[in-house]
Amino acid sequence: MTATDLVVARREAVATGVLVLALCRPDGGTLPEWAPGAHLDLVLGPDLVRQYSLCGDPGDRSVLEVAVQLEAGGRGGSRFVHERLAVGGTVRVAGPRNHLPLVDAPRYLFIAGGIGITPIRPMVAAADAAGADWCLAYGGRTRASMAFAEQLHGKYGRRVGLCPQDETGLLDLDTLLDKPVPGTAVYCCGPEPLIAAVEERCRARPPGTLHVERFAPKRVDAGGTAFEVELALSGRTVTVRPDRSILAALEEAGVAVLSSCREGTCGTCETVVLGGVPDHRDSLLTEDERAAGDTMMICVSRARTPRLVLEL
Structure with missing residues (x-):
């Protein structure tokens, strides 16, 4: 599926400021x-493409469901969804794509903050169906703001721990992550402070234990030195100045490249690297993927070598 128009079959408020859209052909x-962890691109306008995690049932091939939280200080995507996408209307979508696959594991610890529950919800269902040992710690500002909270707790009982901040305070990460159990895969999605805190507490765990998805980019050093990018498929070479990203340099040279977030969080611009060493500055690739250097996000990442060769 590259890009297609889907119809909004249902709009449902599932929490304060959170709408679920059910999209059908x-x-x-x-x-x-699609599989748990996948997301969908909603093409809301010429320069308005946003990614939303699929939160429904992967076994139901008649509908794709996304949950969208209204962000008052956002860049306009959530406001468009909340104010202009009505039942019966159409929206162009691309995907699904998955940068947070659910790995096979005997046990899982799921940690969700706010709207970060969206990719976690189908993961919980898959882990439960597989008979794995799992638990979910789900935090939010208030109980009313936590999408799917009561449904999850009602279905799975004590395996789901709900932590509305105004009632119980922040998630107790020290207790959750204090005594690691071998074979446990940890999945975390939510605001950056939560993810950073979980990463810090999992730093000593074996590689591949922690899996995260960010809605905002990690802080990285900006800029760098100039370098060249060779486009293997066209034979062209483009110079990337210190104040330009690879993506911007290619666009200025008239090279069409798919992109969306321009922050290194969505994966739309992921490009195969055929030569040279990337300087990874994205918020998606794992440490193993970065070390392999096979692909890079050209919207934010740069080069550690004078030249990169890309499959473009």
């Missing part, structure tokens, strides 16, 4: 397969 046909 106009002809009622079957939608693409």
Whole structure:
């Protein structure tokens, strides 16, 4: 599935400021397969593309569901969804794509903060269906702001710990992560302070234990030195100045490249690296993927070598 128009079949408020959109094909046909952790690009305008995690049932091929939280200080995507996407309307989508796959593990610890519950919800269902040992710690500002909270607690009982901040305070990460159990995969999605705190507490765990998804980019050093990018498929070479990203340099040279967030969080611009060493500055790739150097996000990452060769 590259890009197609889907119909808004249902809009439902599931928490304060959070809407679920159910998207279907106009002809009622079957939608693409997806797995927990996948997200969908909503093309809301010429320069307004946003990524939302799929939060429904992967087994239901008739509908794709996303939950969108209204961000008052955002860049306009959530406001467009809340104010202008009505039932019966159409929206162009691309995907699904998955940068947070659920790995096989005997046990899971899921940690969600706020709207970060969206990719976690289908993961919980998959882990439960597989008979794995799992638990979910879910925090939010208030109980009313926590999408799917009561449904999850009602279905799974004590395996789901709800922590509204105004009632119980912040998630007790020290207790959750104090005594690691071998074989436990940790999944975390939510605001940057939560993810950073979880990363710090998991630093000593074996590689591949922690899996995170960010809605905002990690802080990285900006700028750098100039370098060249060779486009293997066209034979062109483009110079990337210190004040330009690879993506911006390519666009200025008239090279069309798919992109969306321009922050290193969505994966739309992921490009195969054929030569040279990338300077990874994204918020998506794992440490192993960075070390391999096979791909890079050209919207933010740069080069550690004078030249990169990209499959473009």
